[in-house]
Amino acid sequence: MKDVATAAGVALKTVSRVVNGEPGVHPATAERVRAAIDRLGYSRNESARVLRSGRTATIGLVIEDVADPFYSGLSRAVEGVVIGHGCLLLSGSSGEEPGRERELVETFCARRVDGLIMVPAGDDHTYLWAELETGTPVVFADRPPGSGIDVDTVLTDNAGGAALAVRHLLGHGHHRIAFLGDDPEIYTAAERLRGYRAALGGLFDERLVWMGPPSPDPVRAALDGMFTLESPPTALFTGNGRYTVTTLRALAGRRVALVGFDDFELADLLDPAVSTVAQDPSWMGRVAAELLFRRLRGDTGRPEHIELPVRLIPRGSGELPPPPR
Amino acid sequence: MKDVATAAGVALKTVSRVVNGEPGVHPATAERVRAAIDRLGYSRNESARVLRSGRTATIGLVIEDVADPFYSGLSRAVEGVVIGHGCLLLSGSSGEEPGRERELVETFCARRVDGLIMVPAGDDHTYLWAELETGTPVVFADRPPGSGIDVDTVLTDNAGGAALAVRHLLGHGHHRIAFLGDDPEIYTAAERLRGYRAALGGLFDERLVWMGPPSPDPVRAALDGMFTLESPPTALFTGNGRYTVTTLRALAGRRVALVGFDDFELADLLDPAVSTVAQDPSWMGRVAAELLFRRLRGDTGRPEHIELPVRLIPRGSGELPPPPR
């Protein structure tokens, strides 16, 4: 900046004004400065600007895994809003590990992000206290913060979506509906189980519930176990997109009624086409990011707790009737 | 840092030493400092560190779209390597717009990233000259840089993969093999067309080639046109994952032999299961990132041009015989 000033025959501050588009610079002077900038290939050092001004124009995003379509969709939406506000996005994947989540958050905070959006992996977020006190806004997405923290949160109506799926299957004559989902330690899985159970009421049978990681072998074993019960399931409700796919593979062509939580590409091309309870990851990302920027603009209202609705997309698999007895 | 120093009764420099794990601090002193750090909830201001030291420990990644599984897989792999080197990843999507690509690169450079990995959207990268001269290493992935720039590059064997697909279909008795792919302005699309054409030799017929954006209506129209030819195609080769899916939808159940470039989840569950030419996005990401860190470690050898092999995964659709005449 000093060199540009010398080259343009002005003071350093004038260059700063031009670079920042501040008013009160004579057009001709500004032009001279811009010419010097181009000639010297100058570009402002953001670290220095941040150090002085305290504003980084950076938002941190912690998700579970960029390679998961749900989170990459969410990322893309967050990125869009962030860019639209002239900011840059730092992002990282926790891989469902609380320690990694915390490391990422601490790294982002050390870089003085203006705000943070996170899909938590752990359930203890008291380590955020210090940062929250300095005024950095934090928005939780997809899963709520652990106890002791109350900030803006954007969730999906998980229980409602699960109930929707179960009622849909009940409506098509099923009484034995199994649930396969993630470990209930994961918030969304627990909520979906809750909705499933509530909608089933007296029909609930714990032998038709299996929760664990969505790996092929355990899922196949679980299904085999259920199908050899005296009164086997006639319909399945799968707790997320990965589960749906793993389950479909394990079924190996057997035609069983199925509704899956999470929509996925190609659901319409399978045979039967797969009925799903669809969340909208872009919507969640957009809402979370907008909530964050509202805080950055100075909104100090009470924390918002938004629950996004889901919709059931009937495509065939969820409308299969129970087999005749 | 000053406050921590005061609290611990040492000089500021000693705190700096402890924070950076520099040697030459008495264990007891270090312990006092660490206690003060915890008590005060201190975390180092990275901007100040960067300003002074010049090293940001940050890598920039420009891709086409995080929400595309190919690029999200690549991102995840890059992130892994970057984190493993104690750095942070800045990433952004160009959305296939050269202007946006350049903006992202400039933003990253203004933030003084230590290095850059990019999937270019445009074909003029002379704007990188200034940055390259300052010693910032740049690695191109998936597509090569425009002329005038020679840096490390990691590509897929696009032409070879296309030829593999075509030879596979020829081997199953097809003579009329259509190609549907992106606009040849996109490097990978042009290369795949080249491989397709080379493998077909005299059988090449430009009426069986359609290139454009992978939108449902145009693709359906193109297919309809080809299938009403006097001598219609008996097999299709689709130029990327999105194309494969769009084409499958447009086929609406018609059984036509098909091999798609890019593997995708669920390819095995469709009927017929889809044969693909599989690239490995994670591998590409890892190789690109490792190339970058090699440069950051000071390797000044000539630019590397790596071409990753692909493999054909036969699943059924590529092995369908031509219909009897």
Place this chain on the structure above:
DNA sequence: TTGAAAGCGCTAACAT
């Protein structure tokens, strides 16, 4: 083993 001082490149506050 520890500390003091200089200064990275910029912007805020205050002149002129």
Place this chain on the structure above:
DNA sequence: ATGTTAGCGCTTTCAA
């Protein structure tokens, strides 16, 4: 409309 000065929080350099 333009310039001057101080200082953001840290690392580097040099000294004790």
